[in-house]
Structure formats: structure tokens, C-alpha cells
Amino acid sequence: MSQKIVITLFFLFATLVSLPPALRAEQPVTLNLDPTSISISAFYNGTDVKVSGEAPADAELLIRLTGTRHDVTLKKKGKVGGVLWMNVGEVTFENVPSVYLLYTSKGLGEIATSENSNKWDSMGLGFDAIKQEMQVLPVPNDKEVVFKEFMKLKKHEDLYKLEPDAVQFTDATGAMKPYTATIHVPPKLKPGTYQVDVIAVKGDKIVEGSSSQQLKLTQIGFPAFLSSMAFDRSLLYGIMAVVIAIFAGLGTSLIFRSKGGAH
């Protein structure tokens, strides 16, 4: 009798495990963003977004902010004549996210930053996922080398980043535990809509269907006025920029002359 129960349970479990992630989400991870929209005004210098919610008590978490995927064409440097480093052509990276910020809880962060991060890569969570999904044109001899340089450039700009100990948990209440994290939105993030995902990991498997929220960045006030002017009335904008610059030069001259006269 008890053997039958065990076998039934085993099959039930096997079925559950083999189901696609979304259907397995018996305990959904919740995700709240505060704020969900960011206004870029004249003195904006990036901002913090608080992320909070609940996750299964025995799970590790990854919070991921991604920008829209696009194609980027970059100049490639190479050696000319064996000695001189110069631009030797262009290379296009297709289907790469404009931004890729990763924040993990401590346990997951240790896996991600460890020397042997294959486990992390095999789950398709880290930067490796970008490499798998992008196309490089013209097709390079060694995609690995080109991708490494691409990562260097993006990390240098702080647009691709991994913070390994950024998600904090508080004590579990039952099957769930609350978590918090802070996303430092860099000022370089262009206006647009970004996606924030939270993914729970147990052992080396993604166990829960991820939750997503959108984060919206909009220019308001003076920046919005200047941007629309620069793109919609560009000739007028150029002339205005020149006229104001000339008057600033004239004004400074006058101030210095009056100062000189007082001597």
C-alpha cells in the first residue's frame, strides 16, 4: 500500500519537474518596483529603484534589468603594418540588449562569480545568454574574443553589470521569505521602457516562473523641451545655440571690460 503511494508520488513529482517553468509556478515570486516610472528632469543624476517581494523560503534570487534588444555597429581596432593600432573596420552585434544589470542574492552570486560558473551559464542567466542569442557580422574567426571585447566596452560604460550580493532576505514566514534589493539606475540609461525580472533558483534549476514588471524612463521639463526642439526644429535649435553662445561671449567681454576700467 505504502509502496503504491510512493510510486504515485514519484510519478507526480516527475511530471511536475518535466513541465515547462510557467506551469510549475505553484508558489509565484512576487515583484514590486518603487517607483515604476522615473522622470528625467534638469538635475537628474540617476536614481534608485527599490525592488521588493516574496520568494520561496529555500530559493536564491536573481533580479535582472534589461533594455530593448537592438543592433550595434562598432569600430574595430587592429594592427596595421604590424605596429600601429588603428580602426580597421566595423563589426555589428545583432540582437544585444542595450542594458543588462544583474543583481543576485549571496548564494547565487557565489556561483556566478566563481571560477567554474558553468552552472550559472547553463541556466542561461548570466552574460553568456547574450552571447548565445547575438549574431556578429561579419562573422568573426573567433566569436569568443569579439564577445569578450564587447563585454569590456559595455561593462566599462556600466551598462552591463553583475552585483553578486545585492538581494537581501528577511526571515521566512512559512513557505515564503520577503526580499529587498536596490537597483541603481545609472544616468546613462536612455528614456524608454525597461523590463525588470525576478527569477528564483533552487540548487541548479530555475524553479519558479519569473515575475516581470516594466520600468519607464521619461524626460520631463527642460530636458524634454530641449530634446524635442533638437529633433523637431533642428535648424532653429542650432541657430539658437549659436546666438546664445555669441551673447555669452559678448557678455563676458563686457564684464571684463568694466572690471578692467575700474582698475
Added chain:
Amino acid sequence: MWHMYLPIAGNSVNILTIFGLGGAVGLLSGIFGVGGGFLMTPLLIMFGIPATVAAASDSNQIVGASTSGTLAHWKLGNVDFKMGFLLLIGGVLGGTLGVQVIKILRAMGNADFLITVTYVLMLGGVGSYMFIEALQSLKKTEAPVVSATAAPKKESTYARMLKKLPWQTKFAKSGVEISLLLPLVLGTLVGVLAAIMGVGGGFIMVPVMVYLLRMPMHVVVGTSLFQILFTCVNVTIMQSWSNHTVDFVLALLLLLGSTIGAQVGTKLSKKLKGDQLKILLASLVLIVCVKMMADLLLTPDILLSYKGGH
């Protein structure tokens, strides 16, 4: 609080840093009559401004700095408007021509290599020549006995050729009498070079005025600024109109500093002798030359970069 958002560059900057940067580059403008793009553009890129926006906003800023500098030098009687206009007309012709030349060069392939190497060699050559020449002339003035005993210089072939050109005109401010054609042709040549090299041309124009037009150094600085003013007005409007790359907030923060820097620079320039100015400018040219050589020889940290830089 101390940051301002740049809507076109899409990044924010520290107000004081940019103000200081403007001041420093404006100072160089006022002293030497150069635009200072060679310094400003790479620094702005370092502060996270896209290369195209950095270059275009810098030209907007130079409009303010060179207005301020031109006025300051004009008050000292150091701007030769007649010469400036002729060089300017040549410069516009040359710039238009240069854009076509670079298309042909690019089509031939390997153009970037030729251009960069030529530019570095030219900076090295011009810088060294100016440095040595000014140093010798400084020594002469310090030891007047030597120059008194030296035989009067034989007129050079270059000077004799110049006298044969038609339309000889007097340029009162510069104190020279040369053919109208000379500034026109030289202006065109500098314009072509500037367009091909992708630089403002101040570095090339100043030595050309000193050695080929034989203008006194102080008048060269003022006249060069006058010329740069018009070039940058043109570049700013064109860049705004066709590429939308001028960030007015960035330009405004820069020019608050640079217009003041240009005034102070002019005062400093007045205190220095022509030869001292030449030596300082030559050193600056040589430093830029060495920096460019280092960039060419050392392995870059990142082998990829965004388009739009030099």
C-alpha cells in the same frame, strides 16, 4: 544637486567639473588662438559623453569662447579682419573640397592609415620646427651682439616668389604686404587638411600664419580666434541640423567657463613675448603628437569603440 542632465548626450555630468574644463580649455584658446578640441573631445568622452555629441557640443562652446577671445584681442589691436576674412573664404572652400577628397581616399582603401600617419608626422614636424626656430630667436634677442654682427639675411626664395604674385595688398594690422591670393590659397589648403584629418585646424592654421604669411605672433592668435569663431558657427548649425548631436546644456556649462578662460588667456598672452608663445604652443603640439603616437603604438584596453570619434 551638483549634477545636470544632458538631454542629447543622455547622461549627467558634474557642473563644477565641466565648468572647470571649459575654463582650462578657454584659457588655451585665449593664449594660443586654438579651439582646443584636441583636448576637450577626448576628455568629454572620458566623462561618458558619446563621441559625436562631444565634438559637436564642443564646437558650440568654442563659438562662445572665441567670441570672447576675439573681442579681447580686438581691444588690444590684435585682429587682422582683412586677413581673417580671406583665410575664412579659403577655409570654407577647402572644407567643402576636403569632404570630397576624403570620399575618394576612403574609396581607395587604407585611407585612415595614411591620414593618421600624415597627421602625426605633420604635428611632429611643425612642432619641432616652431620650437627650434623660436628658441633660436629668443637666444638672439638675449644676446644682441651676435645678431648685430650677423650679416643681413639673404632674401629667401620663398619671399622672392611671393613678391611675383599678382594683387599685392597691404595688411596693416599684420604689417605685411602680400598677394591676396596667398591667404586664400593657404586658407583652402588648411581647410582641406582640417576636413580630412577631422580636426578644427587651429594647430595647422597658427603655424601657417606665422611662417607662411609672416604675421606677428600676437596678431596670429587674435586673427585665428576670429576665424575659428565663424568655422564653429557653421559646424554647430550643420551638426544640429543634420545630425542632432549638439547638446546645448553641455555647451552652456562649458562656455560659462571658457568665455572667462579666454579673457584671462588673452591677458596672459599679452604678457608673453611672441617667441615664448611660440615655444609654449610648439610644446603643446609636440605633446599632442606624442599622445597620438602612444595611442597608435600601445595596445588599446578595449579593441572596440563607438563610431564618431577621431
